[in-house]
Amino acid sequence: MSQAPDSAAKPEGREVGGVDLDRLASWMDGEGLGEGPIEAARTLSGGTQNVLLRFRRAGRDFVLRRPPPVPRQGSNRTMEREARVLGAIAGSDVPHPxxxxxxxxxEPLGVAFYLMEPVEGFNAVTGLPEPHRSDPSIRRRMGFALVEGIAALHAVDHVAAGLGDFGRPEGYLARQADRWLAQLTDYERHAEWPGRAGLPGVDRIADWLRANLPPEQPPGILHGDYQFGNVMYRPDSGDLAAIVDWELATIGDPLVDLGWIVACYPGSGGPELPVLRIEPWEGFPSAEDLIARYGQLSSRNLNHIDWFIVLACFRLGIILEGTHARACAGRAPKATGDLLHATAVALMGRALHRIG
Incomplete structure (x- = not known):
């Protein structure tokens, strides 16, 4: 991918970004992926703790994705699942690496990993280049492209793509409120964390989600964290270059992704979020415009879309609060923890705005 490098390209060395280049080259030899030294290895920045390493071998560019330097529980399994999804959607209309x-x-590198082709594009959250910055019509296209990308993913037949056993779609929506409240309770292991009282309305939101459960629809692939931070745009247009960061992908009700877009989208109701901001914003379509566009591309029933927006606010807020809990215990940067806690509080405010 063409995320900005964290550092200038380094001369070939034994290790870059926690990746032993000699061992990587040996593994690639066995896979028939070029020959000779690994060159121009450099880490890439992105919105994730996972490591992205871009390099060249035998005249071909690669991007390696691996877990963070101190892997989290389940990191290897996450890498395996990400690679499986990318393999399954190969040849589809979904823009992806x-x-x-x-x-x-x-065994080869100490963690699971995968290699993908670089994506030439940019992340809008890190700043708009020209001509995107100067042309409101391109920015309008960027908004519609965001929802079109996820509609293309939801149109993929997950069973035909080999993902029939990738998730547990039965009862997926009914499990959500309790599953994420349990996640919130788990943060209590960090004794320094102030507790769930720091997320006003979280229990009321959970009760509303249980009481207003929408009917089940046919399952499909969902990305699980679909917003501006996890897509890359083409440098020459408002179209998507790729959807990235697939670590929360599963099989369930794909409308979770549409709800996630609106939950994170500027101007979609309730408090504004202190993250995922794009400047300038003029020209982007409204959240209602995006919902309408999705309805043109999909036969899914959108009568209960507010439920999915509320769920997205609730779920994402609890995920972000985990970093705050770790920061309270000194296991994550305090500034990051404070920012994500403020975002979690704003997300709960957005959910309360929706339920009235």
Whole structure:
């Protein structure tokens, strides 16, 4: 991918970004992926704790994705699942990085990882280049492209794509409120965390989600964290170059993704979020415009879309509060924890705005 490098390209060395280049080259030899030294290895920045390493071998560019330097529980499994999704949607209309090869065995590099082709594009949250910055019509196209990308994903037949056993779609929506409240309760292991009282309305929102459960619709692939921070745009237009960061992908009700867009979208109701801001914003379509566009592309029933927006606010807020809890315990930067806690509070405010 063409995320901005954290540092200038380094001369070939034994290790870059926690990746032993000699061991990586040896593994690539066995996979028939070029020969000779790994060159121009550099880490890429992104909206994730996972490591992205771009490099060149035998005249071909690669991007390696692996878990963070101190892997979290389940990190290897997450890498394996990401690679599986990318392989499954190959050849579809979904804009995504093309999977080259994956390694679920931690032996070669100490962790699971996969290789994909670089994506030439930019992340809008990090700043708009020209001509996007000067042209409101391109920015309008960017908004519609965001929802079109996820509509294309939701149109993929997950069973035909080999993902029939990738998730547990039965009762997926009914599990959500209790599943995420349990996650919130788990943060109590950090004794320094102030507790759930710091997220006003969280229990009321959970009760509303249980009481207003929408009917089940046919399941499909959902990205799980679909918003501006996890897409890349083409440098020459408002179209998507790729959807990235697939670590929360599963099988369930795909409208979760549409709700996630609106939950994170500027001007969609309730408090504004202190993150995921794009400047200038003039020209972007409204959240209602995006919902209408999705309705043109999908046969899914949108009568209960507010439920999915509320769920997205609730779920994302609880996920972000986890970083705050770790920061309270000294296990994450305090500034990051404070920012994400403020975002979680704003998300709960957005959910309360929806339920009235």
């Amino acid at each position: 093309r999977l080259i090869a994956g390694c679920a065995d931690p």
